[in-house]
Amino acid sequence: MIMALLIMAAKLVHKVLDGFYWIVAREGMLPDSNIFLVKDGDHFVLFDAGIQHFFKDTVAAIEELGLKLKQMDRLILTHTHLDHSGSTPEFKGRLKDLEVWVSEEEGVLLEKGDDTIVLGSMLGQTLPPIPVAKKLHDGDVIKVGAYSFQVLLTPGHSAGSLCFFEPQHKLLISGDVVFRHGSFGRVDFPTGSGMLLKRSIERLAELPVDMLLPGHMGIAMKDGQREISLSLQFARQVL
Numbered sequence: 001m002i003m004a005l006l007i008m009a010a011k012l013v014h015k016v017l018d019g020f021y022w023i024v025a026r027e028g029m030l031p032d033s034n035i036f037l038v039k040d041g042d043h044f045v046l047f048d049a050g051i052q053h054f055f056k057d058t059v060a061a062i063e064e065l066g067l068k069l070k071q072m073d074r075l076i077l078t079h080t081h082l083d084h085s086g087s088t089p090e091f092k093g094r095l096k097d098l099e100v101w102v103s104e105e106e107g108v109l110l111e112k113g114d115d116t117i118v119l120g121s122m123l124g125q126t127l128p129p130i131p132v133a134k135k136l137h138d139g140d141v142i143k144v145g146a147y148s149f150q151v152l153l154t155p156g157h158s159a160g161s162l163c164f165f166e167p168q169h170k171l172l173i174s175g176d177v178v179f180r181h182g183s184f185g186r187v188d189f190p191t192g193s194g195m196l197l198k199r200s201i202e203r204l205a206e207l208p209v210d211m212l213l214p215g216h217m218g219i220a221m222k223d224g225q226r227e228i229s230l231s232l233q234f235a236r237q238v239l
């Protein structure tokens with residue numbers, strides 16, 4: 001009899017701050033996104049869901065932190081592109097009280113099952129209509145445990161792209177608006193706009209950011225503002 005060795009393929013997880021973790025995107029043949037897990041008392045919140053294909057790996061990563069999936073009570077999406085939202089139906093299917101929070105602009109489409117921004121049909125998984133518990137607006141404040149995030153509507157990569165700025169810890173969850181090393185989100189998908197992205201990055205460049213936590217590639221633990229300034233410089237050249 002052949003014994004099959006099953007290797008748990010959890011994603012890599014790094015601690016960012018106390019009660020704040022980075023579940024690293026499994027980028028490769030399939031698109032996936034970074035996920036940020038923030039503890040909130042006995043519960044926890046995820047910023048972005050990652051792609052459905054890696055849902056089990058995401059759950060394994062959560063369990064590696066000593067948490068149970070049932071402790072998750074909120075899923076907050078930076079935007080609804082499939083690489084960030086694809087696992088949402090899996091989470092919702094297992095957690096009937098899970099609240100999904102997303103921008104007003106993209107929430108109304110998510111609730112209708114409108115694929116315009118999700119790009120599901122392009123990436124091979126269409127999302128069913130998903131109820132949105134809270135539609136977020138610029139200026140909203142989200143409390144999660146010891147952290148208090150300011151919601152910034154930063155369109156350009158998609159119409160309802162959000163960034164979350166935590167002023168006390170000088171930390172920015174930047175979705176696909178800006179990445180490290182002067183990189184920024186593409187603007188050629190539906191509802192994208194180079195002009196709006198430039199304006200959004202200009203706004204982010206004003207913030208006193210130390211830690212930059214983007215939706216793809218690595219995070220910066222310091223000098224986030226310098227990374228954003230570099231992105232702005234390149235965006236001004238090409239957009």
Ligand SMILES: [Zn+2]
Nearest residue numbers: 079081157176
């Ligand atoms: Zn995106």
